[in-house]
Amino acid sequence: MFKLFPVKGGLENVQGFFCGATNVGMRTKPSGTNEVEIAGDVAFIRSATPCDIAAVFTTNVFRAAPLRHFQKYPKDFQTDFVLINAKNANAMTGEKGIEDIDTLFASLAKKINVLNPVMSSTGVIGYRLPIDKITSAFETLDFNAKNSDQTAKAIMTTDSFKKELAYKVELEDGGSFHIAAICKGAGMINPAMATMLCFIITDADIPKSDMAELLQASTEDSFNRISVDGDTSTNDTVMLLANKQSGHYHKEAFEEALRKIMFELAMLILKDGEGANKLVAFEVTGAKNQEEAKKASRALSNSLLVKTALFGEDPNWGRIASTIGASGVVCDERTLTIHYDDLLIYSDEHRELDKEREEKAYKIMKQESFKISCDLGQGEGSYTSYGCDLSYEYVKINAEYRT
Amino acid sequence: MFKLFPVKGGLENVQGFFCGATNVGMRTKPSGTNEVEIAGDVAFIRSATPCDIAAVFTTNVFRAAPLRHFQKYPKDFQTDFVLINAKNANAMTGEKGIEDIDTLFASLAKKINVLNPVMSSTGVIGYRLPIDKITSAFETLDFNAKNSDQTAKAIMTTDSFKKELAYKVELEDGGSFHIAAICKGAGMINPAMATMLCFIITDADIPKSDMAELLQASTEDSFNRISVDGDTSTNDTVMLLANKQSGHYHKEAFEEALRKIMFELAMLILKDGEGANKLVAFEVTGAKNQEEAKKASRALSNSLLVKTALFGEDPNWGRIASTIGASGVVCDERTLTIHYDDLLIYSDEHRELDKEREEKAYKIMKQESFKISCDLGQGEGSYTSYGCDLSYEYVKINAEYRT
Numbered sequence: 001m002f003k004l005f006p007v008k009g010g011l012e013n014v015q016g017f018f019c020g021a022t023n024v025g026m027r028t029k030p031s032g033t034n035e036v037e038i039a040g041d042v043a044f045i046r047s048a049t050p051c052d053i054a055a056v057f058t059t060n061v062f063r064a065a066p067l068r069h070f071q072k073y074p075k076d077f078q079t080d081f082v083l084i085n086a087k088n089a090n091a092m093t094g095e096k097g098i099e100d101i102d103t104l105f106a107s108l109a110k111k112i113n114v115l116n117p118v119m120s121s122t123g124v125i126g127y128r129l130p131i132d133k134i135t136s137a138f139e140t141l142d143f144n145a146k147n148s149d150q151t152a153k154a155i156m157t158t159d160s161f162k163k164e165l166a167y168k169v170e171l172e173d174g175g176s177f178h179i180a181a182i183c184k185g186a187g188m189i190n191p192a193m194a195t196m197l198c199f200i201i202t203d204a205d206i207p208k209s210d211m212a213e214l215l216q217a218s219t220e221d222s223f224n225r226i227s228v229d230g231d232t233s234t235n236d237t238v239m240l241l242a243n244k245q246s247g248h249y250h251k252e253a254f255e256e257a258l259r260k261i262m263f264e265l266a267m268l269i270l271k272d273g274e275g276a277n278k279l280v281a282f283e284v285t286g287a288k289n290q291e292e293a294k295k296a297s298r299a300l301s302n303s304l305l306v307k308t309a310l311f312g313e314d315p316n317w318g319r320i321a322s323t324i325g326a327s328g329v330v331c332d333e334r335t336l337t338i339h340y341d342d343l344l345i346y347s348d349e350h351r352e353l354d355k356e357r358e359e360k361a362y363k364i365m366k367q368e369s370f371k372i373s374c375d376l377g378q379g380e381g382s383y384t385s386y387g388c389d390l391s392y393e394y395v396k397i398n399a400e401y402r403t
Numbered sequence: 404m405f406k407l408f409p410v411k412g413g414l415e416n417v418q419g420f421f422c423g424a425t426n427v428g429m430r431t432k433p434s435g436t437n438e439v440e441i442a443g444d445v446a447f448i449r450s451a452t453p454c455d456i457a458a459v460f461t462t463n464v465f466r467a468a469p470l471r472h473f474q475k476y477p478k479d480f481q482t483d484f485v486l487i488n489a490k491n492a493n494a495m496t497g498e499k500g501i502e503d504i505d506t507l508f509a510s511l512a513k514k515i516n517v518l519n520p521v522m523s524s525t526g527v528i529g530y531r532l533p534i535d536k537i538t539s540a541f542e543t544l545d546f547n548a549k550n551s552d553q554t555a556k557a558i559m560t561t562d563s564f565k566k567e568l569a570y571k572v573e574l575e576d577g578g579s580f581h582i583a584a585i586c587k588g589a590g591m592i593n594p595a596m597a598t599m600l601c602f603i604i605t606d607a608d609i610p611k612s613d614m615a616e617l618l619q620a621s622t623e624d625s626f627n628r629i630s631v632d633g634d635t636s637t638n639d640t641v642m643l644l645a646n647k648q649s650g651h652y653h654k655e656a657f658e659e660a661l662r663k664i665m666f667e668l669a670m671l672i673l674k675d676g677e678g679a680n681k682l683v684a685f686e687v688t689g690a691k692n693q694e695e696a697k698k699a700s701r702a703l704s705n706s707l708l709v710k711t712a713l714f715g716e717d718p719n720w721g722r723i724a725s726t727i728g729a730s731g732v733v734c735d736e737r738t739l740t741i742h743y744d745d746l747l748i749y750s751d752e753h754r755e756l757d758k759e760r761e762e763k764a765y766k767i768m769k770q771e772s773f774k775i776s777c778d779l780g781q782g783e784g785s786y787t788s789y790g791c792d793l794s795y796e797y798v799k800i801n802a803e804y805r806t
Contacts (some may be wrong), residue, residue, distance in 0.1 A: 062728030062736050074752030092724050092736050092754060125721025127755055231727035234721075304707070318528025321495050326635035333465050333495050351495060352530055 002253035004010040004260065007178070010164030011045065015203040016245040017044045020145030021154030024133040026087040026123075039153030041085040042137035045199055050078040050115055051241040056219045065090040065097030066119040067237065072098075073116055076077035076208065080200065081117035083108065084155055085134060088123040091234035100129045103220030107135045112143050120197050120237050122157055122184065124336075138202035152182040156183040156198055159186045163268045164284065167257045169204070175248030177204035179257045185269040196223060196269060198238040200261065200343045203246040204254050214255050215240045222262035225385045227271045238262075267386065276388035278310050284324075287381035292329040294383040296374065299327035300385030310389035315353065315361030317345045324374060335377025340364045406573040407663065409579070413551030413646035417581045418606040419648040422448045424557030426471065427536040429490040429526075442556030446487045447564030448602055452516055453481040454644040455556065457614035459622045461639035468493040468500030469522040469550030470640065475501075476519055479611065483498035484520035485602065485656050486511065488537060491526040494637035503532045506805050510538045523640050525560055525587065526655045539666025555585040562589045566671045570660045572607070578651030580607035587674040598718030599626060599672060601641040603664065606649040607657050617658050618643045620622055624664060624666035628788045629673045629704075641665075670789065679791035681713050682772040687727075690784035695732040695788040699777065702730035713792035718756065718764030720748045727777060743767045 011019045021043035057067050068163035073079075079220045083104065090097045100359050108114060121129070152162040166180035185196030200215075219238055242260075270279050282300040302307055309316045318340050324331055340348040341364050343357065353361065364370050414422045424446035453568075460470050476482075486507065493500045508520050523530070555565040569583035588599030622641055643661075643716050673682050685703040692698035703709055706726045712719045727734055741749040744767050746760065756764065767773050 010739040058729075060725060061731075061734060062724055089721070092721065092749070094751065094754065124719075125725060126749070232725075234725050234728060281448065296682075315529075318492070318495065321465055322463060322528060322637050325463040325637060328464075331464060334499060346495070346529070348497065351497065 001172050002250055004253065004257055005168055007166045007168045010152060010166050010182055010199055011180045011361060012146040012148045013166040013168070014180050014201045014344075016048045016243050017045065017201050017203075018048070018144055018146055019043070019151040021150045022137045024137045026085065026130060026133055037151050039215050041086045041153040041154060042134055042141070043151045044141060044143070044243070045082045045151065046082070046114070046143065047080045047201075047241065047243040049071060049245065050080050051078050051116065051243045052206075052208045052211060053077070053118070054215045056238045058233060060232050060234050061300040062092060062234045064123050064235040065093050065101060067235070068100050069101045070118050077116050077289070079116040079118050079241070080179070081108075081114040082241070083117060084120045084197070084199075085129070086123055086155055086157055087310035088121060088127055088129055089125050089233075089235050090121040090129050091125040093126070093128055093306055096128065100131055104129070104134055105133055108138055111138045111360070116237075120199070120235075120239070121148040122155065122197055125234060129373045135366065146321055148182065155182065155184040157186070158183060159184050160272055163265055163272070165261050165264055167261055169250070169257050170252045171248060171250050171253060177202060177246035177254075179204065179254070179261060181261050181265060183265045183269065186189050186272045191226045196236055196238075198223070198262070198265060200238070200240045200258070202242050202254075203244065204242060205244040205247050206242045206254055207249075210239055210251060210254070211242060214258055217253075218259045218262045221270075224386055226266045226387070242375055244326040270325070270386055270388050273388040277368070277391060278389045280310060280387050280389075281369075281371040282387060283371055283373040283384045284327040285336075285373065285374065285381070285382040286375040286377045286379060287383070288330045288376075288379040289381040290383060291381070296324050296327045296329045296331075296376065297383045297385040299323050300372070300374075301385045304390060307387065307390035310365070312389050313362065315340065315345065315365055317353070317357060320347065320372060320374065324376070330378050331375065331376045332378070337375045337377070339373040343389045404575050405653055407656065407660055408545055408571055410571045413548040413555060413569050413603055414583045415551045416569040416571070417583050417604045419451045419646050420448065420604050421451070421547055422446070422799070423545055423546050423550040424553045425540045425543045427540045429488065429533060429536055431485045436554070442553050444489045444557060445537055445544070446554045446557040447544060447546070448485045448487070448554065448604065448644070449517070449546065450483045450604075450644065450646040452646050452648065453483050454646045455609075455611045455614055456482050456521070457481070457618045457643045459618055459641045461636060463635050463637050463639075465495060465637045467524060467638045468496050468504060469524050470638070472501050472504045473521050480519050482519040482644070484511075485515040485523060485644070486520060487523045487600070488532070489558055489560055491524060491530055491532055492528050492638050493524040494528045495546075496529070496531055499531060503534055506534055507537055507601055511541055514541045521642075523602075523638075523642070525558065525600055525638055528637060551583070551585065554634055558587040560587060560589070562587050563677055564604040564675060564676070566668055568664050568667055570652070572656045572662055574651060574653050574656060574659050575632075578649070580605065580649035580651045580657075582607065582657070582664060584664050584668060584674065586668045589675045589704055599639055599641075600669060601626070601665070603641070603643045603661070604701045605643070605645050605657070606647065607645060608647045608650050608652040609645045609657055610652075613654060613657070614643055614645060614734065617661055619738075621658075621662045623660065625669040626672075629669045629790070670715070673789055673791050676791040680771070681792045681793060683713060683790050683792075684774040684787055685790060686774055686776040687779065687786070688776065688785040689738075689778040689780045689782060690786070691733045691779075691782040692784040693786060694782035697788075699727050699730045699732045699779065700735075700786045700788040702726050702790045703775070703777075707793060709789065710793035713768070714794050716765065716768040718743065718748065718761060720756070720770055723775060723777065724749065727779070732779065733781050736780045740778045740780070743777040744773050769801045
């Protein structure tokens with residue numbers, strides 16, 4: 001048996017890791033919060049000793065330069081340094097974008113000994129990195145800092161709050177280890193892990209072989225289940241770094257901690273969905289199979305009409321039904337039932353909302369988070385995805401993002 | 404050879420057809436325009452003689468009652484009457500929804516002789532039709548009216564203007580025929596023909612066998628190429644009625660007229676996209692095959708990030724590239740080129756927008772309509788779909804629609 005509990009702060013809890021950020025003026029105008037301005041635009045995470053690393057990247061075919069740079073290392077490479085910048089995605093920059101990363105790392109090597117450094121970028125697509133600005137960061141960064149707060153803030157783009165979490169795992173034999181993570185992401189999140197960066201570090205003595213397996217499975221059940229606007233970016237990255245320094249490990253315990261931390265971060269991203277105010281779970285059960293449940297559930301979390309109805313707090317189940325009907329899954333209006341939380345909204349016997357149920361439905365929809373459950377009555381397949389509402393604010397943020 | 408020219412007005416141009424509308428108070432509160440209030444909520448189109456009929460319906464599995472009622476007639480049935488109502492979709496109403504239509508037609512038959520009448524409804528999902536109100540319309544409707552303007556207005560829901568068009572075709576042998584149409588549709592339009600009703604009538608002496616073939620092909624190249632918000636409704640219907648009264652027909656001429664009228668109506672729907680201000684053609688060429696071109700083109704016209712960038716008039720080609728990259732088609736950033744109208748925006752050689760091209764791009768994006776062309780450089784496949792921007796207004800309309 002083991003115990004798992006949250007601890008204060010973030011990355012600084014994990015033995016042997018350092019992190020920090022600085023500001024080199026890449027954020028050309030206030031991006032909403034002064035906090036971010038001060039926290040900076042170039043950040044790093046490093047370990048005193050070499051780490052094994054596992055990563056999940058975007059499915060977008062235009063993978064950004066840092067992702068392609070990462071993939072040039074041999075399969076089982078170890079690293080001790082991650083360099084991160086905001087405001088420029090280094091995407092669609094061709095071979096030159098990859099060369100720019102090598103140039104940066106050559107300068108970095110003059111300041112600190114690094115092993116196979118990797119990079120991660122977020123921001124606007126199509127512009128070369130400002131090499132001189134980023135290089136200037138190496139003069140001011142304190143490579144022995146343990147400033148998780150600053151690091152989490154420096155990677156924000158349209159995020160309205162920083163996202164960091166840490167857990168301690170205590171094992172039965174008295175041993176313990178830590179796992180901590182920071183991530184960024186607000187808009188453009190999709191069931192394909194879009195415009196998000198997530199860095200997870202641990203001092204657990206995890207075997208390399210477990211890392212990719214557990215990271216992939218947890219990604220599937222966390223970041224791949226959320227949707228803000230259905231788009232998929234060129235830079236999405238989830239990284240897990242393990243320096244093994246605690247000397248302790250327990251697979252089930254690690255898996256539970258990893259799943260918890262990733263699911264909670266995914267919910268934070270959704271909560272911070274650009275202009276979003278509500279977090280809704282779309283549970284589909286009774287589908288012909290799991291693939292169909294997933295299809296229907298994702299159709300709901302991605303539908304503009306559903307999202308605007310959530311924003312309007314309108315218990316219009318017609319949009320829910322219509323979206324399921326359009327999703328291409330096997331269903332029948334006679335076997336379908338729809339619940340909002342525990343309230344029956346639609347079934348073959350109850351098609352029109354009476355005043356009483358309508359009042360109850362309004363109350364449910366006024367909550368910050370609730371569940372919409374649809375049972376298709378066709379089989380055993382089930383899937384839950386998570387979405388948010390679409391507000392005026394979303395349009396404003398995205399109409400004005402670049403300029 | 405033949406001549407094709409637009410004529411004033413709408414349905415009244417076609418020999419032997421009658422149409423009109425009345426107001427029975429189904430519109431419970433002002434829906435924006437007083438015009439619509441006055442024009443009414445129950446409308447009809449009828450022919451003095453039996454018509455052949457062809458129809459294309461939604462792909463949503465929850466087909467509304469009027470569509471299922473239509474499909475109960477034998478395959479080659481003729482009709483002379485279409486009853487249309489706004490404000491209530493008669494969808495997700497089960498078998499009772501179909502019985503309600505029979506009840507209405509029984510009342511109608513007491514007022515006027517009708518042959519296999521069909522119905523078409525649009526509005527909110529999940530409520531039974533108000534039988535008494537609709538029946539009361541039969542007392543006030545003038546079945547010998549030729550009021551296309553009133554009919555086109557009565558079928559509007561969130562439309563901000565009525566949509567009607569008419570063409571006259573003159574044949575070389577001196578014969579001529581007319582084709583005219585009305586349609587409604589604004590939000591919820593998708594490459595799957597969503598929330599739109601379109602009624603096309605003609606006095607051309609078209610053989611029944613040509614009707615379904617030409618209607619299907621023209622739907623594919625018109626309503627199926629537009630996207631407002633990617634949703635697909637329970638009620639979409641495109642109907643073609645032919646009473647043959649002109650005694651003239653010419654297949655190529657009819658096809659050209661039908662394609663023209665349907666494409667123009669599709670563009671009107673897009674122009675009236677809820678809260679939309681811009682009409683954009685997304686042309687994809689050089690795809691591996693046509694299927695891939697279609698996939699990429701539709702990904703663009705459906706992307707929230709592309710739509711909000713259009714609204715913000717931001718020449719952010721990164722969102723275009725990223726959306727193509729996420730669409731799952733074969734492409735490579737070295738072979739991709741992007742143009743806005745005739746302006747080169749991205750190619751392997753021109754990745755960053757210089758000031759001059761950026762200024763030009765801004766000017767193009769300020770237009771009411773323009774073209775975004777993406778050549779994938781992978782093959783011969785091409786496809787164009789049409790989309791619009793996403794504004795604050797869209798969110799407002801859809802948050803408030805039902806209540």
